[in-house]
Amino acid sequence: MRRGRITHSSSLGYEVYLESGEVIRAKRRKGRDTRDGLPMIGDLVEIDDSDQIVRFLPRTSVMERPRVANIDQVAVTISAKQPDFSSFLLDKYLTAAISSNIPAFIIVTKWDLLNPQEQATCRTRLAWYEKLGYRVFTMGRGCEEELPALVEKVEGKISAFMGQTGVGKSSLSNEIDPEFKRPVGRFDEQMGRGMHQTKEVILIPFAHGFLADTPGFSDFRLTLDQSELAHDFPGFFNLAYACRFRDCLHRNEPGCAVSEAVANGLICPDSYQNYLKLLSEANAPRGWEKRSSHSSRPGKEK
Template sequence: MPTGQIRKALSGFYYVQDGEKFIQCRGRGVFRNRGVNPLVGDFVDYEVESGSDGTITVVHERKNALVRPPIANIDQALLVFSLTEPDFNPLLLDRFLVVVESFNVEPIICLTKTDLLTEEEMSKIQPYLDDYRAIGYEMLETYKDDTDLVDNIAPILKGKISVLAGQSGVGKSTLLNTVLPSLNLKTGIISEALGRGKHTTRHVELVEVCEGLLADTPGFSSFDFDEIDKEQLSDCFPEFRKASESCKFRGCLHISEPKCAVLAALKTGEIKDYRYKHYVKFLDEINERKPRY
């Protein structure tokens, strides 16, 4: 039975790429009874019924799946944050980083508008950037009309399935319009392909970019912690995850427990104070979350 990958979902149809061909497929009816919903990014088996139409028969096991947008098997997320207009926001960045980590997706921090800051303004932000690099996060810095952007981002996108997320106004559209024309696509086609046009239908689609696949996440302004348990939260902070291996108690929440290695690392400065404050704030949000039934 042939196998392919769902590259687009629209109006109940799934467009499966198998080599050089696209097959327009429906999901098998039994999927609905089993609660199985094929997602863009899924690898699937399908049967061809007539011409170029087919039916998806099997959805292969996923390594992860997002709810908004509904997409599976993500390798990495490019988190686009501006250094100004809007101002750089470590709390919001940490929120995005935590949720991305919780889905086992590698975050890439993409900083925009780096040309709009004075030296004094940059000196206030630079310590944060140094901290994130020290933690181990990959970081890309760019600006409008950056002629090196395609060359710098191509190795990051190559061979990966990537999603793009960030606040409104941080430069996501500028980044897309810089990268995607390398495929000789017109702006109008880009808008239609990614569901960004004013009158286009919102849908998820993987677009080939720089020998990888990229999906935009239109409308994202924040992430929530609905799928994260309080015991899992510290695992979404890489420096906490490493330190917590030495905590005395399994399941330590790093608040007031004795012989907590995270609190010890906080005292020595190995864990930054603002990162710990963000952790406590997120933990409070999880604890205040209404129970799900």
């Protein structure tokens, strides 16, 4: 019996990267679905001598969008321009990583398209995320000194790029290793959005780990209800346990530790407004779910 990881899927079956380094085409034995439904890119599997998948190993992590399993970290990718920098999308993606219990770091692409004043303004905004413990990389022409640190960040780990269409996720993969030769799309200025180039999730072996190149989002909605969002929004988790009421949604409730932190300059006002917008989009609480009593969440990583 051989073990491997699903790196790609198609109508012909599943591409599996074996522990030996060999890549084979395997098919799922009839009735061999995972406990959580259909197989996902990143699934660890056991394969028999006829190249049939006979067992799916337990998953250590799951991301629903992009749909990928067993990743170590998420590279939340946002562009400085084309499309314009959006702290709302950044907060939304980071919340998704936190809710999936997967560490995240931030990559800002197309940094060279900002003028010095715009860069300074964006740096000030990004500093709030660094205060929360997120590692931030700025990439673009003239930012070559950042590349070695980014390569070191992904070496030996399974990392998934996450971001909207046109921010340059495939270009980043090619910068990390030019041998990848991933197809790169373009930004349509007339339409104001990127053009889809990557159509599916694919895992690419790199430096004793993998990079997951993923399709961009033209629309991305969180599946959290309001009570989950109140805990999983970046910077809120520890504060939420200090609120007077455990079902506090951090709006106008008395004794709200989050509102107090905003008033005292400990939470970015812009991010707080992003939270309120997300809260208005979220469903009403499904009922209080027991949360971990740990003092920190793995949704961030320095």
